[in-house]
Amino acid sequence: MTPTPSLLKPEPYTPQRALYLFKNYADSDNPNVIGPEGFERLCAEAEIPMEGAMPLLLAWQMNASEMAKLTKEEWVKGTDIFKLSSLSALATALADLESLLIRNQKPLERSNKKDPYDRTQYWKYADDTKGAFHKFYTFCYNLVKPPQSRNIDMETSMAFWSVLLVPKYPIMTEVLEFINEKGSYKATNKDLWTMMLEFCTTVQPSLTDYESDGAWPTLLDDFVTWKRDKSSNGRPGNAMEH
Template identity: 25%
Template sequence: MPLPGSKSREASIIADFKSISGASEKDASRFVKKYKTLEASLDAYFNDPSSINGGTSTPSKGQEKKLGEIWEKYKDPSDSKLVKIDGTLAICEEIGVDPSSDSVLFCLAADLGSKVTGEWEKEPFVKGIASYPGNIDSLSSLRGYLPNLRKKLNSDPEYFKKVYMHTFTLAKGQDFGARTLQLDTALDLWSLFIPPALSSSPSALSRTSDNTPPQFTETEFALWLEFMKKKGKAVSKDTWSLLVDFIRSIDKEFKEYDDEGAWPSTIDDYVDYVRTNRSSN
């Protein structure tokens, strides 16, 4: 016999699952009943698309053919191996994405194996889109799926980190040996990624210790941007990566910060900056 309240909790999880994933009531119910928690259910749904429809759904030859035709339509006339910037801009117009301000383009870049901003090889482009739930085989159906990717980015910790780290690689440009990201670029990207995730429920930046909402807020984020502007230096990969871990671990008062921990010196200095700022106010 179910425990009192268990049905209502399950219904709430199913509703959240549907909201984030865009799945049908049937699929949402099946995943939640099998995996119990929202996080585990979403992880299974998004990271094992073959499990959709009872494990029988695999990309069809017809689907891959149609996706291949889309790629062929937008490939660069001077380079038959790539869709390049002009093709990407045309695709963005078709799917309703503003490439200057929509983080979902970075989701696509990570999922479809883009190695250079605005460039797409055929095989990962086709296989990446085919891996999404829903048998997507047109740009209009891809457009319909994008809200799910945006929600996933802001609510799924693992997916957020995947896209966020792939973005660092893309944003360095074609200087593949570079180890840092230009400060202005980093500031713009942080402003694109961090606030929506902080305000999402569930949040991709939830505290790792207990999966509660992040205690790092817009106020601390504004201080981070202010601090980095004053610092005025390019951003290392360690700082880029570990900022996410810091946000997911720090308490509101910064009392739990381990000054002897293996944090980048930039984060050490930021903590000092916040503490000084607070003590002077």
């Protein structure tokens, strides 16, 4: 199904247009929800890659309560904050956030030209990218965790880490290799999820400043032992840098 030109054109924001855009992807049996099928079609038609971070950034900015689902209320609030009501503006906003928070690109330059969407929120994130990413990272854990569970299964955790952390912290490539090789870690609780980001942001890639008595999760202690053993056996890991 090809989106109509009016959905693609970067037209000025109006609440009515934003609602029209929502209705185009809402479930046929529940007009108040964009379900997984509509969410995927929305991303496809806006040329938002499903395998990257942009769909997660979309969920975060809409404050979605469920994975690959958006309610009308979430959509109305989210699109009003960014003042966007076209696929073009949506794609631009998400690409800007991905560049800033995932790819560590320099913030956009402020200009007098009319922005394709309201960048007020973007500038707030640009003023504190570390804090913004931490909020986004925490949101993703709550988004993907099953409601009745305290954990995320390890396969899902690894998929999320590969999207959220690998582009920012190359050492995560080796962490994922280690988890894969071991195959004995089954789930991620909130502490491990939080400490994985802490590890990436505070420990040198050389691991010289890693303190095994520093209350790190067992998985990270095991990873450091594994990497040091690899290095001492003449198979040094890649030179990784933050």
